[in-house]
Amino acid sequence: MKPTITHNEEEQTFYASLDGYEGELAYSRPTDDVVDFTHTFVDENLRGKGVGEALATTALDFARSQQLRIRTSCAYMQAYVERHTQYQDLRE
Numbered sequence: 001m002k003p004t005i006t007h008n009e010e011e012q013t014f015y016a017s018l019d020g021y022e023g024e025l026a027y028s029r030p031t032d033d034v035v036d037f038t039h040t041f042v043d044e045n046l047r048g049k050g051v052g053e054a055l056a057t058t059a060l061d062f063a064r065s066q067q068l069r070i071r072t073s074c075a076y077m078q079a080y081v082e083r084h085t086q087y088q089d090l091r092e
Contacts, residue, residue: 003051005058014059021045025055025077034092035063036071056080060087 003018016023023042027035037059042051056077063070069092072078081087 003046003049003054005054007058007062014055014062016042016046016051016055018046018049018051023051023055025059025074027059030071033068034071035059035066035068036073037077038073040074040076052076053080060090063090 001018003016003023006015006017007013008015012027012029014025014027016025021043023046024040025037026039027037030036040052040055042055059077060070060081062068064087068090070081070087070090071092072081081091
């Protein structure tokens with residue numbers, strides 16, 4: 001089962017929901033054309049179920065659709081982008 005991902009632009013956070021548990025990926029917008037992924041949290045009950053990956057993919061696809069450059073202050077997002085070369089072109 002895949003998590004439900006929602007994006008709250010006002011809170012600058014992507015939220016994942018699955019089986020009554022949540023995860024989140026927070027970001028900031030240091031400039032108009034840059035998004036900095038700052039923090040990822042996945043409830044321990046969701047770990048290993050692809051929730052972090054779903055958050056990362058959704059957030060990176062959002063950045064691409066908005067023609068934003070990315071920063072990865074979050075260690076999870078930094079490692080994710082390094083492992084998934086299709087997102088390397090988004091780095092600032």
